[in-house]
Amino acid sequence: xxxxxxxxxxxxxxxxxxxxxxxxxxxxxxxxxxxxxxxxxxxxxxxxxxxxxxxxxxxxxxxxxxxxxxxxxxxxxxxxxxxxxxxxxxxxxxxxxxxxxxxxxxxxxxxxxxxxxxxxxxxxxxxx
Numbered sequence: 857x858x859x860x861x862x863x864x865x866x867x868x869x870x871x872x873x874x875x876x877x878x879x880x881x882x883x884x885x886x887x888x889x890x891x892x893x894x895x896x897x898x899x900x901x902x903x904x905x906x907x908x909x910x911x912x913x914x915x916x917x918x919x920x921x922x923x924x925x926x927x928x929x930x931x932x933x934x935x936x937x938x939x940x941x942x943x944x945x946x947x948x949x950x951x952x953x954x955x956x957x958x959x960x961x962x963x964x965x966x967x968x969x970x971x972x973x974x975x976x977x978x979x980x981x982x983x984x
Contacts, residue, residue, distance in 0.1 A: 906954035
């Protein structure tokens with residue numbers, strides 16, 4: 857699932873870094889809560905966190921790190937009436953957008969992100 861989504865989104869989000877990569881790590885609720893507290897000062901687990909790496913001119917192929925919390929995604933999926941697979945795909949694409957510099961600080965920014973998420977997720981279910 858992640859490879860197909862990345863192949864669809866990567867050329868649009870990282871056109872000058874086509875050979876780059878992102879790391880993806882799955883965390884428990886307690887581990888995600890710790891990272892969320894340490895990095896954002898917020899309590900509790902969240903569905904996804906993305907940490908972009910600034911290009912430093914080196915040959916490091918990583919654009920950033922994505923942390924996914926399946927228990928939190930499962931809860932969110934139920935609230936949104938999505939399957940776990942659909943919700944995880946959305947969170948992954950959401951994280952890629954953050955790695956590419958997108959944010960949802962304003963309603964307009966959130967709308968742009970959601971439109972891009974929908975665009976990258978607009979594939980037949982079996983392809984995701």
